[in-house]
Amino acid sequence: MADATVNPSTTAMRELEPAARPRAVRKPRGILVPLWLGYAFLYLPILVVVIMSFNDSENLFVWRGFSLRWYPELFQNEQMMQGLVNTLIVATGATAIATVLGTLLAYGIQHYTRGGFVRAFAIAPAILPDLLLGIGLLTLFSLLSISLGLHSVILAHAVFATAFVTAIVLARMATLDPSLEEASRDLGAGPVRTFMRVTLPQLAPGIVAGALLAFTLSLDEFVIAFFTTAPTQPTLPIVIYSMVRFGVTPEVNALASLLLLVSIVTVIAAQRLTRLTGTPK
Amino acid sequence: MTTAPLLRVEGVRAVYGDTVALHDISLDIADNEFFALLGPSGCGKTTLLRSIAGFETPESGRIEVDGRDLLRMPPHKRPVNMMFQSYALFPHMSVERNVGYGLEAEGVGRSELRSRVQEVMAVVGLEHLATRRPSQLSGGQRQRVALARAIVKRPRLLLLDEPLSALDRQVRASMQLELKRLQHEVGLTFVVVTHDQEEAMSMADRIAVLRDGRLEQLASPQELYADPATRFVASFIGTANLFDGTATATGVDVPGIGGVAATHALAAGDAATAVVRPEDVELAVAATSSLRGTVVDTYFLGGASTISIEVPGLAAPILATVHGATRIARGDAVGVRFGRAAVVAREAAAASVDDDADADADAAASDVESGDRSPAGDAPAPQEEVSA
Numbered sequence: 296m297a298d299a300t301v302n303p304s305t306t307a308m309r310e311l312e313p314a315a316r317p318r319a320v321r322k323p324r325g326i327l328v329p330l331w332l333g334y335a336f337l338y339l340p341i342l343v344v345v346i347m348s349f350n351d352s353e354n355l356f357v358w359r360g361f362s363l364r365w366y367p368e369l370f371q372n373e374q375m376m377q378g379l380v381n382t383l384i385v386a387t388g389a390t391a392i393a394t395v396l397g398t399l400l401a402y403g404i405q406h407y408t409r410g411g412f413v414r415a416f417a418i419a420p421a422i423l424p425d426l427l428l429g430i431g432l433l434t435l436f437s438l439l440s441i442s443l444g445l446h447s448v449i450l451a452h453a454v455f456a457t458a459f460v461t462a463i464v465l466a467r468m469a470t471l472d473p474s475l476e477e478a479s480r481d482l483g484a485g486p487v488r489t490f491m492r493v494t495l496p497q498l499a500p501g502i503v504a505g506a507l508l509a510f511t512l513s514l515d516e517f518v519i520a521f522f523t524t525a526p527t528q529p530t531l532p533i534v535i536y537s538m539v540r541f542g543v544t545p546e547v548n549a550l551a552s553l554l555l556l557v558s559i560v561t562v563i564a565a566q567r568l569t570r571l572t573g574t575p576k
Numbered sequence: 577m578t579t580a581p582l583l584r585v586e587g588v589r590a591v592y593g594d595t596v597a598l599h600d601i602s603l604d605i606a607d608n609e610f611f612a613l614l615g616p617s618g619c620g621k622t623t624l625l626r627s628i629a630g631f632e633t634p635e636s637g638r639i640e641v642d643g644r645d646l647l648r649m650p651p652h653k654r655p656v657n658m659m660f661q662s663y664a665l666f667p668h669m670s671v672e673r674n675v676g677y678g679l680e681a682e683g684v685g686r687s688e689l690r691s692r693v694q695e696v697m698a699v700v701g702l703e704h705l706a707t708r709r710p711s712q713l714s715g716g717q718r719q720r721v722a723l724a725r726a727i728v729k730r731p732r733l734l735l736l737d738e739p740l741s742a743l744d745r746q747v748r749a750s751m752q753l754e755l756k757r758l759q760h761e762v763g764l765t766f767v768v769v770t771h772d773q774e775e776a777m778s779m780a781d782r783i784a785v786l787r788d789g790r791l792e793q794l795a796s797p798q799e800l801y802a803d804p805a806t807r808f809v810a811s812f813i814g815t816a817n818l819f820d821g822t823a824t825a826t827g828v829d830v831p832g833i834g835g836v837a838a839t840h841a842l843a844a845g846d847a848a849t850a851v852v853r854p855e856d857v858e859l860a861v862a863a864t865s866s867l868r869g870t871v872v873d874t875y876f877l878g879g880a881s882t883i884s885i886e887v888p889g890l891a892a893p894i895l896a897t898v899h900g901a902t903r904i905a906r907g908d909a910v911g912v913r914f915g916r917a918a919v920v921a922r923e924a925a926a927a928s929v930d931d932d933a934d935a936d937a938d939a940a941a942s943d944v945e946s947g948d949r950s951p952a953g954d955a956p957a958p959q960e961e962v963s964a
Contacts, residue, residue, distance in 0.1 A: 482678030
């Protein structure tokens with residue numbers, strides 16, 4: 296590590312100012328090759344989609360020249376627009392549930408449990424195979440005779456999204472000084488007031504970051520939605536999937552590019568907020 | 577004390593799993609007193625403070641303020657306020673809002689809140705920082721904010737958990753004086769938890785010395801220094817030459833140096849330790865003295881010098897303090913005489929077993945255990961034998 300001399304107490308600041316590190320030894324250029332290859336591997340497929348979204352050709356795989364025509368046409372495609380609306384409804388609903396539930400869950404875990412067992416159980420749905428969750432939820436819904444539709448997708452997405460929110464809020468909580476809540480109690484504030492005035496504002500960056508992540512994850516979730524929605528109300532990923540089977544039209548590229556833009560913006564926002572976590576400001 | 581105590585702690589016992597943090601602690605604190613709970617880390621002082629504040633629940637015992645049972649009240653209903661070791665300032669609020677938080681929670685009206693916040697900020701000298709965030713303040717300023725926030729509600733009792741430990745040495749010295757001044761000015765009762773005996777000695781009216789969850793001695797600083805009740809107190813408070821030996825009618829008989837004269841209440845033959853403060857060690861001409869040694873080191877401290885003398889038959893050198901600079905140099909032969917000596921019983925069966933093993937191992941030897949003032953060491957914790 297190049298930062299061996301950094302005082303441990305400034306750890307939080309460290310990641311904010313990478314430029315402060317001394318440029319000690321010139322590293323050989325060759326080392327950068329695998330780095331760039333790695334990035335290329337990760338981002339070439341995405342780059343192709345973005346470039347082809349400006350392709351004038353009807354054929355998905357032949358470049359004919361630059362054009363913006365697929366963007367307006369995308370908005371004429373009723374099937375896709377309906378899918379987009381469905382997806383936005385699902386993502387918003389699932390995020391709302393997950394944010395509230397995840398925050399309360401994290402608070403409860405932090406305050407009323409010891410050890411990692413309960414904690415691990417709360418976060419597990421985030422890493423469980425989607426297939427498993429999908430089948431399980433479908434079975435559960437039919438057992439409870441809950442009809443399928445957007446509402447069932449909302450509930451289904453809320454399950455794994457809650458796990459993500461919980462994980463992020465817990466991480467934020469771990470950085471907080473536990474005596475803040477004690478100080479509030481000591482000064483005469485009851486448990487509810489303490490939660491609203493001290494705990495919640497301190498958790499806010501984590502909660503917002505968790506919500507943004509939940510939203511983006513729900514936005515492009517396919518497997519679980521496929522299992523739990525009604526055929527008449529497909530979400531966007533399902534619409535695209537069914538279109539691909541009958542031949543993709545170039546609007547898909549335009550749509551993918553727009554979604555990419557939205558995702559990037561949210562992820563950056565979420566990361567900025569999570570990073571605030573480390574600093575006492 | 578003739579009047580009823582402000583705080584009464586009675587038979588408080590606290591347990592964490594298998595460890596007993598407090599063994600039946602009882603003590604009274606009077607109104608307007610500056611009281612210190614002193615002891616090495618793990619001695620239970622913080623547990624006691626947090627039990628008074630309401631963040632720990634003792635297994636048994638009573639804690640009363642003005643005769644009212646505190647243990648039945650949740651923390652936010654208790655007439656005490658605490659200044660936390662980490663200060664625990666709310667990072668998302670300005671200094672002003674931090675200080676006003678307690679009044680707001682109490683439902684104090686806006687104009688009264690304003691004037692009381694301003695008043696208390698003036699007392700701690702923070703008026704000019706009212707709109708700052710805690711992250712924009714220095715350590716000393718944060719400490720003042722924490723203090724202002726804790727006193728603004730005029731609690732019956734102000735609890736301070738290691739109030740000065742986060743400050744650097746120079747600021748700490750001035751804050752010690754300031755805390756003392758403030759206590760007089762606002763007329764509150766202070767209970768300070770500290771591991772720093774110098775801090776406790778310089779600020780407190782009375783000190784309770786705790787070790788391993790037991791109250792070792794409760795007395796004024798002067799009394800603790802002059803008449804320690806136990807060997808631990810003698811070694812923890814200030815610097816002391818400790819000579820382990822056997823009580824006799826006229827003092828303590830110490831193997832290697834003979835009799836040390838002192839009055840005491842022990843029976844002859846009891847295991848005893850003579851406690852001689854370095855300023856009570858007198859130096860004499862070697863030739864005419866019965867106890868002789870060789871100077872191994874001298875430390876000049878400005879107002880005084882400490883001389884470390886090796887005496888044959890003793891494991892640790894004897895420390896002597898003299899005024900000003902000294903002409904005595906390393907290698908000189910000197911005679912040693914003891915002035916005033918205090919006597920404590922050596923811990924027998926009553927004390928915890930693991931400490932006894934230590935005490936027995938060097939029973940015949942003398943050892944010097946010193947606090948912060950030791951010229952040789954700069955470690956603040958004088959004793960390592962503390963169990964967590």
